[in-house]
Amino acid sequence: MPAYGPEPETNGGRRPGMLAITFLLLAxxxxxxxxxxxxxxxxxxxxxxxxxxxxxQERILAARMNAQNVEQLMGQIDxxxxxxxxxxxxxxxxxxxxxxxxxxxxxxxSFLPTTVLRGGTAGSESMFLxxxxxxxxxxxxxxxxxxRGLVGVILEVQKEISRGMDWTHPDFKVSAxxxxxxxxxxxxxxxxxxxxxxxxxxNGTPFSEDALPGTPVLTxxxxxxxxxxxxxxxxxxxxxxxxxxxxxxxxxxxxxPGEVTxxxxxxxxxxxxxxxxxxxxxxxxxxARTQLGRRP
Amino acid sequence: MKTDARIWLLFAGLALxxxxxxxxxxxxxAAPDLLTVALLLGAREVGMGRAAGMGLLxxxxxxxxxxxxxGANSAAMTIVAVLGAVTRDLFVGDSLFFLVSYxxxxxxxxxxxxxxxxxxxxxxxxxxxxxxxxxxxxxxxAIVGVVLLAVTxxxxxxxx
Numbered sequence: 001m002p003a004y005g006p007e008p009e010t011n012g013g014r015r016p017g018m019l020a021i022t023f024l025l026l027a028x029x030x031x032x033x034x035x036x037x038x039x040x041x042x043x044x045x046x047x048x049x050x051x052x053x054x055x056x057q058e059r060i061l062a063a064r065m066n067a068q069n070v071e072q073l074m075g076q077i078d079x080x081x082x083x084x085x086x087x088x089x090x091x092x093x094x095x096x097x098x099x100x101x102x103x104x105x106x107x108x109x110s111f112l113p114t115t116v117l118r119g120g121t122a123g124s125e126s127m128f129l130x131x132x133x134x135x136x137x138x139x140x141x142x143x144x145x146x147x148r149g150l151v152g153v154i155l156e157v158q159k160e161i162s163r164g165m166d167w168t169h170p171d172f173k174v175s176a177x178x179x180x181x182x183x184x185x186x187x188x189x190x191x192x193x194x195x196x197x198x199x200x201x202x203n204g205t206p207f208s209e210d211a212l213p214g215t216p217v218l219t220x221x222x223x224x225x226x227x228x229x230x231x232x233x234x235x236x237x238x239x240x241x242x243x244x245x246x247x248x249x250x251x252x253x254x255x256x257p258g259e260v261t262x263x264x265x266x267x268x269x270x271x272x273x274x275x276x277x278x279x280x281x282x283x284x285x286x287x288a289r290t291q292l293g294r295r296p
Numbered sequence: 297m298k299t300d301a302r303i304w305l306l307f308a309g310l311a312l313x314x315x316x317x318x319x320x321x322x323x324x325x326a327a328p329d330l331l332t333v334a335l336l337l338g339a340r341e342v343g344m345g346r347a348a349g350m351g352l353l354x355x356x357x358x359x360x361x362x363x364x365x366x367g368a369n370s371a372a373m374t375i376v377a378v379l380g381a382v383t384r385d386l387f388v389g390d391s392l393f394f395l396v397s398y399x400x401x402x403x404x405x406x407x408x409x410x411x412x413x414x415x416x417x418x419x420x421x422x423x424x425x426x427x428x429x430x431x432x433x434x435x436x437x438a439i440v441g442v443v444l445l446a447v448t449x450x451x452x453x454x455x456x
Contacts, residue, residue, distance in 0.1 A: 019345025020378050023352045027374035030359070031367030031413060038366040045360035056320035 093261070099147035100262050106277050111145070111264035112136055126169035126257070128152070130265055133160045137267035141225050144263050149231030149254030149278065150174065150219065151263055162265070166257035167232075168198040176202060176232050177220040178211055184220055187232050187251065196258065200233050200251035207245050211235045217251055221272060229275020303341055306448055310334035311354070319361065328440045329403060329433055331358065335373060336402040336441065339380030351377025368413035376406045392442065399438035404430045 030038070046054060104113050117129040132138050134157050142154040144164050152166035153174075165172060167189055176187040185204040192198055202217055215235045221228025233251030241247050314330035317323045331354050339347040354377075355370030362369065380402060387394060407430035411419050419425060 016343040016345035019343075020348040020381070023345070023348035024374055024378060027348075027352050027355060027367070027370040029367075030356075030370045031365075033367070041356065042360040042362075042366065045357060049357060050315065050319060050360055053315045053319035056316065057322055060321060 096147070097262060100264065103145075103147045103277060104264055107264060107274070109267070110269065110274075111266055112138065113262065113264055116151075116260050116263055126165050126172075128164055128166060128257075130154070130162050130164060130263065131160065132265055133158045133162050135159050138162050138265055139268050142266045143219075143226045143230060144265050145230055146255055146260055146263055147278075149233070150226070151255050151257060151260055153225070154265060164265075166260075167200060167253065167255075168257055174226055174232060175220045175222040176217050178235075179216040179218055181220075183209060183211055184222070185248075187217065200253050201239050202233075202235070202249045202251055203246075205247050205249065207241060207243075207247050210238075210247075211249055213237060218275060227266065228273040229278065231278050300450065302448060302450060303337060306444065306450070307334045307338045307341075310337070310444070315357070325429075325433075328436045329406075330440065332373070332376065332403050332406050333399060333437050333441045333444070335377050336380050336399055336437075337445075339377045340384050342381065344378055344381040347377040347381035348374050351375070365414045365418050368410050368415075371413045372406045372409035375409050376402055379405065395442050395445065396438045399441040400431075400434035403434040403437040407433060 030041075033041075100113065104111060112132050114130045114132045117131070119127065119129075130138075130144065138154060138157050140154055140157050142157075142162075144151040144153060144166075150167065152164050152169070152172065154162045154164040156163040167174075167187075168191070170189070170191060173186055173188045175184070177184045183205050185202045187200055187202050190199050190201055202211075205211065213235050217232045217235065219226040219228060219230040219232060231254045233253045236250040236252045239248040239250045310330040311334045314327075314334070317327035317330070321327075335347075335351055335354055338350055342350070351374035352370055355373035358369035358373070359366045380398075383398065387398075404426075408426050411422065411426050411430075
């Protein structure tokens with residue numbers, strides 16, 4: 001900034017002073033102008049010199065509002081997703097419980113509803129606890145079922161609690177048959193690296209007869225451990241043949257043990273044939289998938 | 297002496313930047329009062345009359361956005377511009393002390409006059425608005441003004 005120079009306005013000393021006084025008086029008098037005049041001056045400046053700056057402010061505000069709207073919308077979407085996902089789980093659980101209640105109603109007092117507890121510790125895979133025991137009439141070897149079919153069997157009974165194994169346990173075996181009772185065998189499991197991919201196999205069926213994929217496989221009642229008629233799985237495909245005398249089939253299990261939270265446990269005297277209890281549920285689903293029966 | 301064109305470029309640039317920061321971006325007090333800095337710069341380059349005119353124009357620009365205190369900025373800026381032009385005849389020099397004092401006092405006087413003109417209903421307590429905020433704003437303006445003069449090289453070019 002130049003420090004000093006000659007007076008730039010050389011047209012006499014009075015003129016700049018008069019001009020300054022005029023502007024000063026003008027500035028001081030602006031406050032006392034009528035509101036209409038003040039607003040007219042302000043409006044003129046706003047639509048001329050200040051217009052681009054006000055437009056900039058408007059654009060920035062609009063951008064901020066849009067950003068806020070996007071954040072709000074994202075928040076609403078997240079909330080709705082959370083609500084919907086929660087409702088889906090509740091709906092699923094509700095549906096399962098209703099079907100289990102229907103089954104319990106059909107079964108009457110021969111089956112007791114209870115909740116499945118899993119240890120979740122190493123070595124406790126395939127094992128579970130149920131909060132019913134000898135006091136409620138539960139016995140060792142009592143089948144554990146859901147509305148879809150067989151889950152497993154009770155191994156150890158105490159007064160108020162029992163321990164059982166599901167079908168993924170290596171010791172699990174059940175005598176089974178096709179739904180129409182024309183082919184019999186033993187169902188056990190094939191363990192894989194993970195329990196989620198364990199599979200059931202129907203062993204010891206005649207070599208000369210074929211079971212159609214989708215045919216329901218039920219407990220046969222032989223051996224008197226499991227009542228007759230509890231769905232175990234449906235035929236999937238041939239697993240292997242044993243020489244010229246036998247075949248085994250992969251089964252698609254009716255029940256995935258990892259999904260089970262509520263079950264029914266059979267009490268003493270549950271009956272010899274309980275197949276009618278599942279006719280309305282899983283077996284009919286299996287029938288709808290494919291034609292029933294064996295293929296000679 | 298013919299005024300360096302860069303002074304007027306800086307003058308215009310500061311005015312535009314002030315309006316952009318305060319009106320366009322709505323930054324508020326976080327941005328310095330560049331309009332007063334520009335006015336104080338320009339006031340020493342022209343005579344009292346033109347300086348008063350510039351002050352009136354700048355004040356009106358700020359008043360155009362003021363709903364309740366129309367005229368207060370015009371009066372404040374015009375008075376500051378006149379006083380700035382008067383310093384040309386009273387003070388000779390371009391020292392750092394002078395420049396800091398010039399910008400600081402100029403900005404503070406602007407806030408003081410505004411406080412008087414704005415009216416009792418709108419003014420904040422004198423200590424808050426004039427003594428504290430006014431001095432802080434004055435220091436902010438002084439720093440910005442001195443730095444700008446140094447960065448643009450206008451101060452070094454001035455005669456000793």
